[in-house]
Amino acid sequence: MNSADDLKAVGPRIRMMMPQLTPLEARVVDTVFGLRDFSEDTALKDLAAEAGVSEAMVVKITKKLGFSGYRDFRYAVSHYNRLPTAEMHQELSAEDSSREIVQKVFRTSIQALEETLAxxxxxxxxxxxxxxxxxxxxxxxxxxxxxxxxxxxxxxxxxxxxxxxxxxxxxxxxxxxxxxxxxxxxxxxxxxxxxxxxxxxxxxxxxxxxxxxxxxxxxxxxxxxxxxxxxxxxxxxxxxxxxxxxxxxxxxxxxxxxxxxxxxxxxxxxxxxxxxxxxxxxxxxxxxxx
Structure with a gap:
């Protein structure tokens, strides 16, 4: 998986699988995407400890999501997170200014279009x-x-x-x-x-x-x-x-x-x-x- 479109599809394909995960499995995935420093250097044991599950559980989840294992999952997600479209997504806040609201809403839509195309x-x-x-x-x-x-x-x-x-x-x-x-x-x-x-x-x-x-x-x-x-x-x-x-x-x-x-x-x-x-x-x- 190395083309731009393949990488853009990583986040969407994982999100589409979320309804099929158990609450515990979904929590582990949310933990991954919540880690700003998640990279190819993130050890399996460190992620398992952060999510509060066993290493075997993490591997099982990555395979359920369609990856060959943790290394394949880690490579794909870490590269997806570095894409400009992935970085567009920013949470809206009740304290946002009008400029911030407009920028965030537009960027969210642009990201949705880019990833849907992929x-x-x-x-x-x-x-x-x-x-x-x-x-x-x-x-x-x-x-x-x-x-x-x-x-x-x-x-x-x-x-x-x-x-x-x-x-x-x-x-x-x-x-x-x-x-x-x-x-x-x-x-x-x-x-x-x-x-x-x-x-x-x-x-x-x-x-x-x-x-x-x-x-x-x-x-x-x-x-x-x-x-x-x-x-x-x-x-x-x-x-x-x-x-x-x-x-x-x-x-x-x-x-x-x-x-x-x-x-x-x-x-x-x-x-x-x-x-x-x-x-x-x-x-x-x-x-x-x-």
Whole structure:
């Protein structure tokens, strides 16, 4: 692991595994990232003592996270921590000035974009674009903030003549899923990947024969495990912002790129429909004041 993108992916891949760790295992990982002087020289016994666990436990955790052992984990994390994008993340504080708030929020979003780009499954991205371009029906499921992301991309698709149904009610999702078939696509939006209403609808859509896509922040989540294609964002959380704020920016960018890829597959039709939809709303604009 030595390319820039490989190193950028270290933090995101560990964060995506966190929900699958026990509280004790997660505490050990938090200890690692909380050590400002963690480096290739950090001894296994010193980390184990700092975390209050055995050396064997530390090694077990590193393997659970997908590394060959402690040395592999130590090399990857220490190099990741030295990346400019990793250093961007700074915790927000109630005492921050307006300048500090703006800088920290922007840097958190930039980090989320850089790291999401590093882990994005491009083969899955291409397959998702192909499915959405050819689908008979496209039904999107999400609740809360995830529903707003679904509505944003549905709006973009409508501009090029591609119709999408967005459902944020659990009953409507299930009814939708039951009516889909092999030519259709269901997309589930859930930051955690554990939203039961979305999971139930995606399961039913899949049972009905539809292809399924998950948009989530956790590749090992319940939603990701049942979807045909998974497009993951990644973002570091903070006490004041949480994870959702920066992850939303990353997901919107994934979906903007997906919109362009779908439009590209039938560019003449997309261009023609964009002209129509833009013309239709021109009368509602007031570009010049009287």
């Amino acid at each position: 882990i994005l499954d491009l083969d899955g991205f291409d397959r998702a674009a192909e499915l959405l371009a050819r689908a008979g029906h496209r039904d999107f499921y999400g609740v809360g903030g995830s529903a707003q992301i679904a509505r944003d991309v549905a709006h973009k698709f409508l501009r090029i003549g591609i119709r999408v149904n967005v459902h944020d009610d659990s009953h409507m999702m299930l009814m939708s899923g039951s009516l889909l078939g092999p030519e259709d696509v269901a997309v589930g939006f859930s930051h955690s990947g554990n939203t039961t209403a979305v999971i139930d609808a995606i399961l039913l859509a899949r049972k009905s024969g539809a292809r399924t896509i998950a948009i989530t922040n956790y590749g090992g989540s319940a939603l990701a495990q049942i979807a045909d294609i998974v497009l993951c964002s990644t973002a570091q959380g903070s006490p004041l912002m949480g994870e959702n704020a920066a992850a939303r920016i990353a997901q919107l960018n994934i979906l903007d790129a997906l919109f362009v890829a779908v439009a590209q597959r039938n560019y003449p039709a997309a261009e023609k429909n964009l002209e129509k939809t833009m013309s239709a709303v021109t009368s509602k604009r007031k570009d010049k004041l009287p």
